[in-house]
Amino acid sequence: MQQRGFTRILSDAKIKPAAGLTACKGGHFMKRILKIGMDVHTKNYTLCAVEPVLGQEENILAQTQVAPDYKLVLDFIKKLKTQQRVTDKECDIVCG
Numbered sequence: 001m002q003q004r005g006f007t008r009i010l011s012d013a014k015i016k017p018a019a020g021l022t023a024c025k026g027g028h029f030m031k032r033i034l035k036i037g038m039d040v041h042t043k044n045y046t047l048c049a050v051e052p053v054l055g056q057e058e059n060i061l062a063q064t065q066v067a068p069d070y071k072l073v074l075d076f077i078k079k080l081k082t083q084q085r086v087t088d089k090e091c092d093i094v095c096g
Contacts, residue, residue: 032086034061036077036095044068049080 032051035058039046048063062080066072077093084091 031089032084032091034080034084034086034091034093036073036080036093038073038095040068042068045073047073047076049076 035050035052037048037050044065045068046063046065049061050058051061052058061084062076064076066076073095077095081087081091081093
């Protein structure tokens with residue numbers, strides 16, 4: 001490591017995860033992953049937000065029907081992040 005210009009190894013450093021992050025083996029941090037399922041039709045979109053839980057059923061967080069407008073999908077995501085009290089640094093949102 002010193003050959004690459006690193007002067008200190010942080011393997012034994014006490015690093016605490018930020019709010020919303022979970023520490024993993026090796027000291028790495030994982031973000032929460034929220035998935036949004038979309039049933040897209042010409043007259044409406046049905047949105048369902050879930051959070052996968054390892055070894056358990058997914059946790060359903062919210063579901064709604066909106067008019068077919070992408071701005072309403074973005075509003076749903078914004079409200080979901082507010083409801084779950086997460087920021088972009090703490091959470092990945094996957095839509096599809």
